[in-house]
Amino acid sequence: MKKIKIGLIGWGTVGTGLVKLLRRNSGLISRRLGAQLVISRIADLDITRDRGIKVSPSILTRNPSLILNDPGIDIVIELTGDPNLSGEFILQALRGGKQVVTANKALLAESGKILFKAAEENNRGIFFEASVGGGIPIIKVIREGLAANKITSILGIINGTTNYILSRMSEDGISLKEALSEAQKSGYAEKDPSLDLDGIDSAHKLVLLSSLAFGGWADLEKISVEGINNISAEDIVYTKGLGFTIKLLAVGKQTSAGADLRVHPTLISHQHLLSSVNGVFNAIYVEGHYSDQQIFQGKGAGEGPTASAVGADLIEAGRNILSGDFIVPGRISVENDLKLAPKGGIECRHYIRIPAVDQPGVLAKIANILGSGNISIASVIQSSRRKSGVVPVILMTHKAGELSMAKALKRISQLSEVKSSPLRIRVED
Amino acid sequence: MKKIKIGLIGWGTVGTGLVKLLRRNSGLISRRLGAQLVISRIADLDITRDRGIKVSPSILTRNPSLILNDPGIDIVIELTGDPNLSGEFILQALRGGKQVVTANKALLAESGKILFKAAEENNRGIFFEASVGGGIPIIKVIREGLAANKITSILGIINGTTNYILSRMSEDGISLKEALSEAQKSGYAEKDPSLDLDGIDSAHKLVLLSSLAFGGWADLEKISVEGINNISAEDIVYTKGLGFTIKLLAVGKQTSAGADLRVHPTLISHQHLLSSVNGVFNAIYVEGHYSDQQIFQGKGAGEGPTASAVGADLIEAGRNILSGDFIVPGRISVENDLKLAPKGGIECRHYIRIPAVDQPGVLAKIANILGSGNISIASVIQSSRRKSGVVPVILMTHKAGELSMAKALKRISQLSEVKSSPLRIRVED
Numbered sequence: 037m038k039k040i041k042i043g044l045i046g047w048g049t050v051g052t053g054l055v056k057l058l059r060r061n062s063g064l065i066s067r068r069l070g071a072q073l074v075i076s077r078i079a080d081l082d083i084t085r086d087r088g089i090k091v092s093p094s095i096l097t098r099n100p101s102l103i104l105n106d107p108g109i110d111i112v113i114e115l116t117g118d119p120n121l122s123g124e125f126i127l128q129a130l131r132g133g134k135q136v137v138t139a140n141k142a143l144l145a146e147s148g149k150i151l152f153k154a155a156e157e158n159n160r161g162i163f164f165e166a167s168v169g170g171g172i173p174i175i176k177v178i179r180e181g182l183a184a185n186k187i188t189s190i191l192g193i194i195n196g197t198t199n200y201i202l203s204r205m206s207e208d209g210i211s212l213k214e215a216l217s218e219a220q221k222s223g224y225a226e227k228d229p230s231l232d233l234d235g236i237d238s239a240h241k242l243v244l245l246s247s248l249a250f251g252g253w254a255d256l257e258k259i260s261v262e263g264i265n266n267i268s269a270e271d272i273v274y275t276k277g278l279g280f281t282i283k284l285l286a287v288g289k290q291t292s293a294g295a296d297l298r299v300h301p302t303l304i305s306h307q308h309l310l311s312s313v314n315g316v317f318n319a320i321y322v323e324g325h326y327s328d329q330q331i332f333q334g335k336g337a338g339e340g341p342t343a344s345a346v347g348a349d350l351i352e353a354g355r356n357i358l359s360g361d362f363i364v365p366g367r368i369s370v371e372n373d374l375k376l377a378p379k380g381g382i383e384c385r386h387y388i389r390i391p392a393v394d395q396p397g398v399l400a401k402i403a404n405i406l407g408s409g410n411i412s413i414a415s416v417i418q419s420s421r422r423k424s425g426v427v428p429v430i431l432m433t434h435k436a437g438e439l440s441m442a443k444a445l446k447r448i449s450q451l452s453e454v455k456s457s458p459l460r461i462r463v464e465d
Numbered sequence: 466m467k468k469i470k471i472g473l474i475g476w477g478t479v480g481t482g483l484v485k486l487l488r489r490n491s492g493l494i495s496r497r498l499g500a501q502l503v504i505s506r507i508a509d510l511d512i513t514r515d516r517g518i519k520v521s522p523s524i525l526t527r528n529p530s531l532i533l534n535d536p537g538i539d540i541v542i543e544l545t546g547d548p549n550l551s552g553e554f555i556l557q558a559l560r561g562g563k564q565v566v567t568a569n570k571a572l573l574a575e576s577g578k579i580l581f582k583a584a585e586e587n588n589r590g591i592f593f594e595a596s597v598g599g600g601i602p603i604i605k606v607i608r609e610g611l612a613a614n615k616i617t618s619i620l621g622i623i624n625g626t627t628n629y630i631l632s633r634m635s636e637d638g639i640s641l642k643e644a645l646s647e648a649q650k651s652g653y654a655e656k657d658p659s660l661d662l663d664g665i666d667s668a669h670k671l672v673l674l675s676s677l678a679f680g681g682w683a684d685l686e687k688i689s690v691e692g693i694n695n696i697s698a699e700d701i702v703y704t705k706g707l708g709f710t711i712k713l714l715a716v717g718k719q720t721s722a723g724a725d726l727r728v729h730p731t732l733i734s735h736q737h738l739l740s741s742v743n744g745v746f747n748a749i750y751v752e753g754h755y756s757d758q759q760i761f762q763g764k765g766a767g768e769g770p771t772a773s774a775v776g777a778d779l780i781e782a783g784r785n786i787l788s789g790d791f792i793v794p795g796r797i798s799v800e801n802d803l804k805l806a807p808k809g810g811i812e813c814r815h816y817i818r819i820p821a822v823d824q825p826g827v828l829a830k831i832a833n834i835l836g837s838g839n840i841s842i843a844s845v846i847q848s849s850r851r852k853s854g855v856v857p858v859i860l861m862t863h864k865a866g867e868l869s870m871a872k873a874l875k876r877i878s879q880l881s882e883v884k885s886s887p888l889r890i891r892v893e894d
Binding site: 053057060061064065067068069070165171172173176177180181182183184185186251309312324325326327328329330331332333334335338340341343344345346347348350351352354355358359360362363364365366 | 494497498602605612753754767775777779780788789
């Protein structure tokens, strides 16, 4: 049986999971692929730490060049996550005629134009199933499973950390701070959780999903991104009472004006397929002209699921090698930039929480501003008086445009009775 | 750009959807595939009916041989659903060196051993994404997306008709008969719905899913199949009160004794990922050693979703042709039969409804029989007295084996106070 040789650069949690997977399932994978995947070298700065698996010391090295310059290696797996070096590793591998597998979404989102171009020029593939949605094979689903469709809409819960935090806030009424600290203790959040909480990680993944689905490169810089930092325990309570769940959504929609791409906390109705996706689960909702509504759900992170995705990529890369380096159709193309819709174009319902001094006439002033911006109020929740004298005014609006809403919120925040910035959450209907 | 020629045999609803799809998305598909898909001939017994699309009469024929014997045709799409002829069409196409796409699950489940063998011998593929789960790309997900995993468990809601009926019964408390007639009026159930209601359609699909996932041919005859005909409105009410939803599940599990394959109404907890899959939606839950729990959900039938799946298969078949008829790895292999677990091996909790005469001592007799079979009762629901004098005794048991449960149910049905066969529903924990 033909052997396909693999070099692994970056031997952390996912790399360790992968080595376990390839060892445990080697027979099964050989049968399914029709070739044997052999790890011929592993490079990492730390090759002495005990990772709970035995690996022959002869294949370990601190020097990634021994992989990149080895003509016998067919596939390079880049799992360093190193923002400075990983791109260079991938370019070298492609130029050396190797197929590349990576889980590095930040790198691909930021430098994808260069990297995917290099892949095309060298007639090799960059496989990145593990970069979005953990073990959910969403890249393959969009690229191949739904390939006959014009995809119209992608809604993704694609950051496990924020989904865990929002789920915990909703379940137990705890604050974001408490939920975050719990997530950190359970290993679901990094020490510095800002990439997750600020929505950047979701935006990285949205670049990949929408570039693939909509057929043009989606520039990270042009995606509007809002994180979950301002969501309070009381927002969770009020919106739940109104029949909604708050989720950090990555939204990609094809509109007649271009692609509408954004990441922000979003209210989704309890009836929506995504509303019951809780904890560390990820889910991606995809709508196509023919395929209609679909949802793909699974664990979004962790050694096992991520190793599963890297393993699928290895088999796919192996398939390409066996078929004579035939290029996978439908890959991300960086020739054209995706045409984006102007940012003010969206219209949706909004939830607004305005921290205001409890005085007669405040609501009238707020209603006035909204009315003059042509925003109609659907309902108002009066919360009970508080010792501080600051009482949130909670509003649901009917559909309103992005620009008039921004304008109105600015005017509201300038009212003397309003003590801090209003919070608004868009509704996904 | 290279042209790939297609012949379509069977021009019904799905075929019509496909012709629309290929026309509307031809540019997009050519870009994604790198070749142009051209429908060069359509065969159907009825080529005059108005299908709402214009097709050049020159490509229409009543004679499928004009497709099967045309050396210029690369891919044959078999959508006749004809139980007598479709198999012969597929065999002829494969022998003529054509790739084959079909949605005919009944045919594949019954004659898969012959057909997949012929595909292998002729170095061609049978693509059947549309045969399970409508537009959900579950075949590709299992074959490729999760290919690095040992798959341990598949739970499928893969029959839209029964799921619609059970959902309607649950929503509005109506009877199965009423829900069925509603489904028939809405086009969600056939005039003769027995294949769906009896669970046979789900079993056909389970053959395909488990043969693919577990790596050996699953013989249809050996799958235990139970339909939903005996589920009553009161079962829905009682089980809902106990925290469960009733779903017709296709179950495939790898156990140490072999594969455990069955189709039956099943109680799943409201917390389970599958419990909120309602109406005509299908969903397949797949668990792998590394991928962990995943769920794939979408519309299980209809012109659009099914055409989407056939379209994806065409692109996949086209990719194979472009890569020099390279065989897709991980396909269904019919060399070996799947090793099946002995049928009595399962253990689970049960819901039991026993229609009994309302007399003192009945419950004691029932409890006695269960106890002597080593089945312990977890709870009993006493329903209110009725004019008829027959009152259902409703029980939940703790985990009990299949054989002892069958024995106990038989003894209970022989009690003079028990007026008709007890109903039992297994719990999926």
